[in-house]
Amino acid sequence: DIQMTQSPSSLSASVGDRVTITCRASQSISSYLNWYQQKPGKAPKLLIYAASSLQSGVPSRFSGSGSGTDFTLTISSLQPEDFATYCCQQSYSSPWTFGQGTKVEIK
Amino acid sequence: QLQLQESGPGLVKPSETLSLTCTVSGGSISSSSYYWGWIRQPPGKGLEWIGSIYYSGSTYYNPSLKSRVTISLDTSKNQFSLKLSSVTAADTAVYYCARDSSGYNLLDYWGQGTLVTVSS
Numbered sequence: 001d002i003q004m005t006q007s008p009s010s011l012s013a014s015v016g017d018r019v020t021i022t023c024r025a026s027q028s029i030s031s032y033l034n035w036y037q038q039k040p041g042k043a044p045k046l047l048i049y050a051a052s053s054l055q056s057g058v059p060s061r062f063s064g065s066g067s068g069t070d071f072t073l074t075i076s077s078l079q080p081e082d083f084a085t086y087c088c089q090q091s092y093s094s095p096w097t098f099g100q101g102t103k104v105e106i107k
Numbered sequence: 108q109l110q111l112q113e114s115g116p117g118l119v120k121p122s123e124t125l126s127l128t129c130t131v132s133g134g135s136i137s138s139s140s141y142y143w144g145w146i147r148q149p150p151g152k153g154l155e156w157i158g159s160i161y162y163s164g165s166t167y168y169n170p171s172l173k174s175r176v177t178i179s180l181d182t183s184k185n186q187f188s189l190k191l192s193s194v195t196a197a198d199t200a201v202y203y204c205a206r207d208s209s210g211y212n213l214l215d216y217w218g219q220g221t222l223v224t225v226s227s
Contacts, residue, residue, distance in 0.1 A: 001170075034213045043203055043217035044154065050211050087154060091212035095169040098154040 002026050002090050006099035012107040019075040021102045023088035028068045032092035035064055035073045038101070039084045047086075048073065078104070109134040111204050111218035119198075119225050125191040129204030129218055130184070137162045137182050142207035144214065145178060145189045147200040155200075159207045160187055194225045 003026035013019050023033065031051040036044035046055045048064035051071055061076040075082055083106055088099040115127035129143070136143055144159035158168035160178045168176050177190040191198060202223055206216040 032211065034211070036214075043205075043220050044214070045217075046213055046215045049213040049215075055215065089154075089214070094167055095171070096156040096212060098156070100153045 001095055002029060002093055002097055004088055004090055004097050004099040006086075006088060006102050008102060009100065010103040010105060012105045013078050014107045015078055015080060017078045017107075019078050019082075019104060021073045021086055021104075023066075023071045023073070023099050025069045025071075025090055025092075029090045029092035031067050032090055033064070033066065033071045034089045034091060035062075036087050036089065037082075037084045038087065044087070075104075109206065109216045111206070111216055113202060113204050113218045113221040115221060115223070117222060117224060119194055119223060120227050121195055121225055122193055125189070125194050125198060125202075125223055125225075127189045127202055127204075127221065127223070128186050129188070130186050131206075132185070135182075136180060136185050136187060140209060142209055142212075143178075143180070143187045144205050144207040146203045146205055146214070147198075148203070148220075149197075149200040157189065157191075157202075161209075196225050199223065199225045 005024045007022045033051045035048040038044045047058050052064045063074045085101045085103045087101040110132045112130045119125045142159040145157040158178050160166045175192045180187045201220040203220045204218045205214040
């Protein structure tokens with residue numbers, strides 16, 4: 001299985017901050033990398049697919065980049081509704097696997 | 108707007124079989140563009156993909172669960188189902204159903220999730 005490792009596991013930030021989360025795959029996954037946002041008690045929500053494509057309806061302050069083994073999710077200006085857990089998922093090789101998540105908390 | 112809704116028992120005894128159904132509305136599970144999948148999340152932990160099924164009935168499963176998992180379709184009811192046999196406390200989790208878009212295998216629509224507890 002392809003292992004997905006996120007960093008950091010948690011971070012504290014203020015409204016308006018630029019936030020970057022990293023996801024690293026244990027082997028090359030080309031651009032088969034998706035990002036999700038999850039709020040407590042809710043299902044994950046797709047934000048970014050194919051490493052850098054913004055899912056319909058997702059605000060443009062979210063962006064993704066990377067290919068191969070290293071990927072980043074960036075929130076350009078953190079908003080109150082963005083405090084949540086973010087996780088990556090590789091869809092290059094079955095079984096699809098997820099990162100352990102990065103919790104973004106209010107500073 | 109596509110909607111998915113999980114249903115099934117919230118409590119299952121150890122060694123028994125967990126059975127859940129996902130009802131899809133606002134779209135057909137017979138579309139050739141999509142798979143339909145199950146994902147679970149133990150309390151306080153990360154997401155684990157269980158498996159997916161295509162409209163044709165072909166399935167693919169996580170090898171870690173493959174010996175215990177069956178996913179099936181009922182196109183007449185626009186539903187797909189999960190059966191997980193010989194459950195233990197380690198199978199306690201929130202179980203989600205989701206649409207798995209073939210091509211990039213992104214999970215773009217999710218059910219709200221249902222907590223299944225394995226306990227005697």
